[in-house]
Amino acid sequence: MGVGSSHGNGLFFRTLTEKQAEEIHLASSRILEETGMVIHHQEAVELLRQAGAQVENGNRVYFPNHLVKKALQSAPSHVTLYNRNGETALQLQGSNVYFGTGSDTLNYLDPVSQERRKWHQEDVANAIRLCDKLPNIDFVMSMGLLCDVDRRMINREQYAIMVQNTVKPQVVIAEDGDTLRDIIEMAASAVGGKERLRQKPLFMIYTEPTSPLQHPQDSVDKLLIAAENGVPTNFACGGVAGASVPTTVGGALVQANAEALSGLVIHQLKAPGAPFVYGYGNSPLDMRTMQAVYGTPEAVLFQGGMVDLAHYYELPSWGYAGCCNAKVCDEQAIAESTMFTLMGALQGCNIMHDVFYMEFGLTGSLELLVISNEVIGRARRLLKGIDTDQESLGVEAIMRVGPGGNFLGDDHTANHFRENWLPDLSDFNNYENWSENGSKTMVDRARERIKQILETHQPKLVTDEVREQIETILKRAREKVGANEK
Amino acid sequence: MSDFNSLAELVIKGDYNGAQTLTQRMVGNGNDPLEIINQGLMAGMNVVGVRFKAGDMYVPEVMMSAKAMSKGIEVVKPLIADKDMPTAGKVLVGTVKGDLHDIGKNLVLMMMESAGFEIIDLGVDIDAEAFVKAVKEHKPQVIGMSALLTTTMLSMKDTIEALKEEGLRDSVKIIVGGAPISQGFADEIGADGYAPDAAAATDLCKRLIA
Numbered sequence: 001m002g003v004g005s006s007h008g009n010g011l012f013f014r015t016l017t018e019k020q021a022e023e024i025h026l027a028s029s030r031i032l033e034e035t036g037m038v039i040h041h042q043e044a045v046e047l048l049r050q051a052g053a054q055v056e057n058g059n060r061v062y063f064p065n066h067l068v069k070k071a072l073q074s075a076p077s078h079v080t081l082y083n084r085n086g087e088t089a090l091q092l093q094g095s096n097v098y099f100g101t102g103s104d105t106l107n108y109l110d111p112v113s114q115e116r117r118k119w120h121q122e123d124v125a126n127a128i129r130l131c132d133k134l135p136n137i138d139f140v141m142s143m144g145l146l147c148d149v150d151r152r153m154i155n156r157e158q159y160a161i162m163v164q165n166t167v168k169p170q171v172v173i174a175e176d177g178d179t180l181r182d183i184i185e186m187a188a189s190a191v192g193g194k195e196r197l198r199q200k201p202l203f204m205i206y207t208e209p210t211s212p213l214q215h216p217q218d219s220v221d222k223l224l225i226a227a228e229n230g231v232p233t234n235f236a237c238g239g240v241a242g243a244s245v246p247t248t249v250g251g252a253l254v255q256a257n258a259e260a261l262s263g264l265v266i267h268q269l270k271a272p273g274a275p276f277v278y279g280y281g282n283s284p285l286d287m288r289t290m291q292a293v294y295g296t297p298e299a300v301l302f303q304g305g306m307v308d309l310a311h312y313y314e315l316p317s318w319g320y321a322g323c324c325n326a327k328v329c330d331e332q333a334i335a336e337s338t339m340f341t342l343m344g345a346l347q348g349c350n351i352m353h354d355v356f357y358m359e360f361g362l363t364g365s366l367e368l369l370v371i372s373n374e375v376i377g378r379a380r381r382l383l384k385g386i387d388t389d390q391e392s393l394g395v396e397a398i399m400r401v402g403p404g405g406n407f408l409g410d411d412h413t414a415n416h417f418r419e420n421w422l423p424d425l426s427d428f429n430n431y432e433n434w435s436e437n438g439s440k441t442m443v444d445r446a447r448e449r450i451k452q453i454l455e456t457h458q459p460k461l462v463t464d465e466v467r468e469q470i471e472t473i474l475k476r477a478r479e480k481v482g483a484n485e486k
Numbered sequence: 487m488s489d490f491n492s493l494a495e496l497v498i499k500g501d502y503n504g505a506q507t508l509t510q511r512m513v514g515n516g517n518d519p520l521e522i523i524n525q526g527l528m529a530g531m532n533v534v535g536v537r538f539k540a541g542d543m544y545v546p547e548v549m550m551s552a553k554a555m556s557k558g559i560e561v562v563k564p565l566i567a568d569k570d571m572p573t574a575g576k577v578l579v580g581t582v583k584g585d586l587h588d589i590g591k592n593l594v595l596m597m598m599e600s601a602g603f604e605i606i607d608l609g610v611d612i613d614a615e616a617f618v619k620a621v622k623e624h625k626p627q628v629i630g631m632s633a634l635l636t637t638t639m640l641s642m643k644d645t646i647e648a649l650k651e652e653g654l655r656d657s658v659k660i661i662v663g664g665a666p667i668s669q670g671f672a673d674e675i676g677a678d679g680y681a682p683d684a685a686a687a688t689d690l691c692k693r694l695i696a
Contacts, residue, residue: 040586104636106666106668145636145666151636151640152640154636155637175637176637210586210587214586216584216586218584218637240589242546243589243593244589285545287544287545287546288541288544288545289683290545290593290683290684290685291683362665
């Protein structure tokens with residue numbers, strides 16, 4: 001396939017040359033072979049040892065290159081996620097792009113009161129319901145860390161809210177293997193059984209190594225459970241350049257690639273052909289504030305490199321979009337998040353998360369979500385490129401209208417103008433009309449849209465039977481972890 | 487320039503090989519080890535602190551300076567009785583059970599070290615029992631617990647409870663930090679302090695010990 005991303009007619013984008021991708025691959029292979037990883041998981045270490053990896057001190061594993069090659073051969077080049085109705089939703093392959101929210105922000109920027117506060121179950125339900133309605137938000141993550149449930153139950157309770165408030169597919173976080181098993185059960189219940197869930201996955205699990213070069217027990221647990229159950233997974237750390245990965249973009253790519261591939265090897269040893277999504281994040285450390293920051297030019301370049309490596313390996317790719325470091329939905333928020341969204345789209349990153357993240361992921365803004373929905377719409381139009389078929393070239397129309405004429409009254413315009421992008425939130429009025437409408441800024445209009453959608457939009461409900469099954473699973477889990485009954 | 491000024495300059499520049507060599511030469515020339523620390527190494531580090539706060543130096547440069555200082559201290563330490571070693575206080579740090587993310591903890595540790603604290607670093611994945619054992623052994627003034635994951639931060643409370651059970655809670659100040667931690671969470675679990683970043687954590691320790 002080579003590197004680079006092809007879209008629509010004629011549009012092509014790449015960050016790395018084929019030669020650079022190969023250089024990074026070779027450098028990562030050296031790290032895997034000569035430095036290896038510390039893997040805090042006995043079963044995974046045993047799988048690797050039996051496959052021919054060298055193991056030292058019980059958990060230091062050196063990955064010979066043939067294991068990487070074999071894993072790359074058995075891993076599928078496309079992964080499909082389905083919605084709750086069993087319809088194809090995300091086809092993660094080639095240069096297709098999909099966008100969704102992030103998970104577990106600590107703070108909610110309440111769009112009504114505009115205060116920054118903790119998330120309650122009702123807030124997450126509303127936010128997910130909003131995503132259900134927004135046409136360019138293709139999947140959801142949990143958005144907010146719940147403050148009103150037992151802490152050990154958070155990821156399960158979030159899942160129950162997600163699956164009941166949107167039909168869209170999800171990417172989930174799970175505290176541990178037990179949580180993941182409960183989530184699989186809830187999802188299976190929503191789609192009509194475990195076998196059906198395996199055939200048509202409704203969610204993908206997000207697992208991660210701990211950079212540099214360590215695999216925690218819980219992460220590997222989830223990786224193996226995902227492999228066994230055919231639940232699509234990634235193995236994507238959020239690297240912090242200058243701290244957990246090298247400060248240079250090239251060095252960050254080498255290490256990120258090595259870690260992602262090491263996860264792939266374990267995953268494919270457990271279940272050859274199980275669905276895996278390749279990717280990694282990079283939030284460079286700001287050397288004055290010690291903050292890991294989102295969407296710097298280097299982070300965007302890094303993502304381009306990762307996506308080109310995914311193309312090089314013929315694996316689906318995972319990444320970021322629509323996120324920022326701003327504290328409120330201001331000019332910085334839109335500048336950072338929009339650049340990331342557009343670049344991610346051009347890069348052809350298959351599944352991009354964190355749309356709506358503010359403050360390096362500590363806070364979530366529904367205003368940013370709604371504005372990003374519009375930005376993604378613009379980006380998607382760009383990806384269609386330029387049509388050059390006879391009808392689009394419009395030679396006959398140009399001849400018909402002739403010198404001094406007007407295309408406004410011509411059939412060609414009436415037949416084709418709707419192919420062009422039309423705004424939903426952006427204001428194209430003249431000053432007088434804009435002022436007459438209340439001189440509203442984009443954020444004002446976004447807030448109105450949120451209010452309107454939350455007042456009117458009712459997502460497709462799950463059946464009473466499914467709701468009861470989910471409640472039973474939650475109840476059993478609450479008892480098991482010793483959570484107080486609500 | 488005096489040797490003391492030169493040594494301070496080497497610390498400011500982060501030239502750790504140079505700082506080590508000059509410290510060795512100054513010891514050979516019969517300079518007082520405590521003066522080498524206070525007028526050379528620490529003097530340089532104090533300038534670094536001011537420049538960092540002013541935004542003229544960035545953390546990677548501060549860390550090279552801290553490394554230069556500790557290379558110098560390694561040379562003079564054997565010549566000074568333990569009780570005479572200048573220290574701002576003793577701090578015991580570790581990431582909590584289940585959490586291998588130690589970048590943040592290490593940053594705090596490096597900032598504290600460069601501020602003159604003695605650090606006992608327990609490392610990662612430290613359960614309540616191990617914290618208790620270390621408190622008994624090292625008798626620190628402050629314990630710092632770090633967590634990056636929302637799923638592991640809960641065990642901070644376990645450690646505090648375990649210290650209470652052992653009757654050790656009042657002998658130490660407990661500070662917590664990490665991306666998901668907030669002042670509210672610190673209050674909820676009964677910690678003595680929370681700091682949002684490494685520089686603030688250092689100031690917090692100074693306040694708690696004072």
